[in-house]
Amino acid sequence: MSQTTPTIITTTLPSMTPFAFLNQLPLAHDLPDDSECPICVQQYGPGKAAAAPGLVESLFSMVVRREPEAIETERAVRLPCQHVLGWRCVRRWIHPKRGNQNTCPYCVQQLFTPLKYPVSNHPYWSMLIELLGRHGFTLDERGFCIWDQAKGATALSRRDLLDAQTLVRRHAVVLEQFLPKQSTLFKIQRVAAARSTVQLREVVLYLQLQSNGVSLPEIELQNNGVDISAREEAELGYPFMTLGKRQEDALFAEFEKRKLFDSSRRCHRRAWESDRGLGWIPWMNWATDRYFWVFP
DSSP states (O other), X not given: OOOOOOOOOXXXXXXXXXXXXXXXXXXXXXXXXXXXXXXXXXXXXXXXXXXXXOHHHHHHHHHTTSOOOOOOOBOEEEOTTSOEEEHHHHHHHHOXXXXXXXXXXXXXXXXXXXXXXXXOOOTTHHHXXXXXXXXXXXXOXXXXXXXXXXXXXXXXXXXXXXXXXXXXXXXXXXXXXHSTTOOHHHXXXXXXXXXXXXXXXXXXXXXXXXXXXXXXXXXXXXXXXXXOOHHHHHTOOSOSBOOOHHHXXXXXXXXXXXXXXXXXXXXXXXXXXXXXXXXXXXXXXXXXXXXXXXXX
């Protein structure tokens, strides 16, 4: 199948994760009815049955290290260079655990600047990350929350520590699994830091999911919509952004959609609330696009 002449990309490529790039690709509508993906040779469009993989698909499977398989009807998407491919084939091509490619299969132009985790363009994103830092948390190159005891312990109040001490005693067996061979003081400080930043870390995850293409309702600011000045930023108290009931319901629905909860736990919403009380919340592994439970 012939392809259009590629458009040479001269502008700076956007920084994003492979999944964010995939989600923002436009559909190609101006194609003949019998158009097919040049990789898997399946016809584009809804309602057309999938056929067995052909020779091209089998060869492509060797590149992305997977067994050839019958695939569903492809959606035609247009790459920045204007080449048209099937959505599922592009996904396999750029997936970090499969093809792990960042160029067009035809013209070898780079598609995007790889980013291991999404950064929100929300106007208060930098302030949220700064607030995390005040509590001793930083995002590493994978987007995981890493806690620094020396810095984070200074932000804890006496009330935080007393509440955490009670929880450490109550959940000693569970905490030993996540924090093995750590001192009791460290566990108390770690639980206190995790509990005091649950809402903040959930807001960060929420904004990252939005920037990665997940449809979630916008967060309502807790300052009645008034813009925060630079002076106020320096004196800002946490939390100034939290998830309301509508946002929490949407986030929980996203967790349920991804089958995050253990099927043995009967009430998933109650289990989520209980784990939050210990500072334990879901996080995203941006390399695999999968959630996992994490104790920061």
